[in-house]
Amino acid sequence: MTDRSLRIPSVISAFVLACLVSAPARAQTPPPPQEQAPPPAPAPSASAPEITPAPPAPPPSPAGVAPPSSSPPVPAAAPEPAKPAPPPAEKDSNGKKRGFASVSEFARSPYTVKIGEADNQWKISIYGFIEFDMIHDSTRSYTDVAGSTVIRREDVLAGEKGRTTFSARNSRLGFRMESPKFHGIRPSAVLEFDFRGNQPAEATESQFFNNPSLRIRHAYLRLLNDVVDILGGETFALFGAQPYFYPAAVQYLPIPGQLLNRTTQLRLSRTFKTEPINVDFGVAAVRPVERDSTLPEGQAALKITVNDWKGLHTPGALGTTADGAALSVSGLIRGFRVNEFSPNPITTRTETGWGASFDVMLPVIPVPDADTRGNALTLMGSFIVGSGIADQMVLTGGVTQPPLPNPPGGTYTPDIDNGLVVYDRGGTLHSVDWRSIVAGLQYYLPPSGRIFISSNFSHAESRNVTGLVTEPQQTRNVFRLQRYWDANLFFDITPAARVALSYQWTWQRFLDGASAENKRYMLGMYYLF
Incomplete structure (x- = not known):
């Protein structure tokens, strides 16, 4: 790593300095109260309270991820003139007002259609954002x-x-639905899309960016009752208590080394509420990472939240909200049953994968609520360790199966994704180890917090890949160590429009001793609805 690789270009330094100097000047004439821009996407926590079509304002989005709050906000249409004052506001399961315009500079009402009255009411909310x-x-x-x-x-x-x-492929559209309670059970569902789906291999560059494929981000239903929260479908993994601990970053999440995984699952969870703290616990049977293993993956998470010690945080580039200080521990266990290392396998080899994650959200300078944003400072941190969990961090390290020895020659066709397990030249199957540390700070500038900055650092390494990958050509393209650092500047032009600048540096050390780095400069523009 050279000194020049760590220098931020002078143009970004100057821009950040100019914004810091100009912030107090803008504070002299604060804008009139407006409705707030909502978070990009819903995402259940380990045992989040029931989903509502109109959650409170701050779900990976990163822009890139959904808001972390168990009941994220949904944007709303602008209020019509000469409208009578709204009736008393409803409240969500956390006791927060929802569904009506607020005098807050940040709050917004949702685009919600309601059919029926009182306990016989059906609701559907539309939310999302346009990103450039x-x-x-x-x-x-x-x-x-x-x-x-x-x-x-x-x-x-x-x-x-x-x-x-x-x-513009990260633009997003979602629908949140809720139906009447029946015999103590309240059903709800979320269906959300973006435009980062798989495209044909023969797609041209123009087709890739101008005609992107639609993909599902979230598609799940929930059955809420007084005993247990039942969730089935595709959403964020329980491992890492996602998306509560996501960092604030302009780059599409995950940043290198960060946990982020959406998958199909059946989850049971419960929140135990007291005045000082909430305890969330959940377990899930998750889609097997290798379907030929025949066994679902097991995940569990425990999260403790301090209710009155609130910190302001943003998951990705959108969805700013205030949540209690939290500590979480979570884990997973999975089995692999891979075809033997042969051109014509007649048996399989087995291996076990496991992972543990320890996550913290610490309000260094706390806030009373999501509307009080100036001079808020929050620390986010995660430590992840495990084996055979590369998919949880969208991280393969470039690991692929080696060529078959001669004899027997021929081609080996694995029945599992790359990066999870690998054969050595002797035909023994090994899971690939990874451990990662991710830390980030986000500071919301006084007086209003409409300008905020963040910086993140991560360090990820594999301690056994060196002994597993020995082919000379492979050692050129497999890395064992990765470091990342970024600096981000966000500015809320209006409650519905945000712009952001970012500098990102990524460095990798390969198995043959060489290294490579990439520097990324990024401008993001967002319109929330």
Whole structure:
């Protein structure tokens, strides 16, 4: 790592300094109260309170992720003139007002259609955002999504030359539905899409960015009652108590080394509420990471929240909210049953994967609520360790199966995704170890908090991949160590519009001793509805 790799370009330094200097001046004439921009997407916590179509304002989005609060806000249409005063506001399961315009500079009502009255009411809310990104990379390693993709080395053309990308693929549309309670059970559901789906391999560059594929981000139903919260469908994993501990970043989440996984699952959870703290506990049977293993994956999470010690935090680039200080421990266990290392396998080899995550959200300078944002400082931190869990961090390290020895020759076709387990040349199956530390700070500038900054650091490494991957060609393209650092500046132009600037530095050390780095400069523009 060289000194030049850590320097932020002078233009970004100057911009940040200018915003810091100008913030107090703007505070002299605070804008009139407006309705707030809602978070991008819903996402249940380990045992979040019931989903409502109109949760309170702050669910990975990153822009890139859904809001972390168990009941995220949904944006609303602008109020019509000369409208009579609304009736007393409803309250969600946390006792917060919802569903009506607020005098807050940040609060907004949701786009909600209601049919029926009182306990016989059906509701559907529409939410989402339009996102535009301008990105410049110092190498040709990434598309608009970076994550933990292997960086191209300087001894090839793609590692010497840069590229510029414009994209709107992270734009999002979601629907939140709730139906009447029946015999103590309240059903609800979420269906959410973005435009980052898989596209044909033969798609041109123009088709990839201008005609992107629609994909499901969330598709789940919940059955809420006084005993247990039952969830079935695709949403964020329970592992890591997602998305409560996501960092504030302009880059699409996950940042390198961060937990982020959406998958299909059956989850049982419960929140035990007291005045000082809430305790959330959940267990889930999750889609097998390898369907040929025949066994579902098991996940569990425990989260303790201090209710009166609130911190302001943003998951990704959108969805700012105030939540209690929290500590979580979670884990997973999974089985692998992989075809033997042969061109014509007649048996399988087994291996066990496991993971543990310890996460914290610490309000260094707390706030009383989500409307009081100036001079709020929050620390986010995660420590992840495990084996065979690369998919949980969208991280393969470039690991693929080695070529078959000669003899027997031929081609080995694995029945599992790359990066999770690997055969050595002797035909023994091993799971790939990874451990990661992620830390981030976010500070909301006084007086209003409409300008805020964040910075994140991560360090991820594999301690056994060096002994597992020995083929000379593979050692050039497999990394064992990755570091990442970013600096982000956000500005809320209006409650419905946010802009952000970011500098991101990623560095990787390969098995052959060489290293590579990428520097990314990013402008994001967001309209929330």
